[in-house]
Amino acid sequence: MTLTNPRTDDDWRRDAACRDLDTDIFFPVTDEEAGPAREICASCPVREQCLEFALATRQDDGVWGGLTETERRRLRRRRREATRRAA
Numbered sequence: 001m002t003l004t005n006p007r008t009d010d011d012w013r014r015d016a017a018c019r020d021l022d023t024d025i026f027f028p029v030t031d032e033e034a035g036p037a038r039e040i041c042a043s044c045p046v047r048e049q050c051l052e053f054a055l056a057t058r059q060d061d062g063v064w065g066g067l068t069e070t071e072r073r074r075l076r077r078r079r080r081e082a083t084r085r086a087a
């Protein structure tokens with residue numbers, strides 16, 4: 001039997017549009033300065049995986065999946081409320 005190379009949860013990072021870029025772009029001091037990072041994320045093929053990773057691991061800083069920390073916090077709250085309403 002031949003074992004295939006199992007994909008890990010982090011495999012999405014290989015296809016990240018930000019892979020070889022300066023990470024400073026993704027850690028703006030304010031949300032207003034997040035424009036350049038958002039532009040890169042907008043065309044990133046692994047945007048969804050990146051965002052879900054950031055939500056699942058509670059990344060507090062930086063732009064992940066095109067969303068700032070403030071926006072991710074709002075998204076988490078909206079999802080919690082939707083789950084509560086559906087219950």
Ligand code: SF4
Pocket residue numbers: 016017018019026040041042044045046047048050051063064065066
């Ligand atoms: S969505 Fe943005 S931060 Fe996430 S991997 Fe893609 S380019 Fe990087």
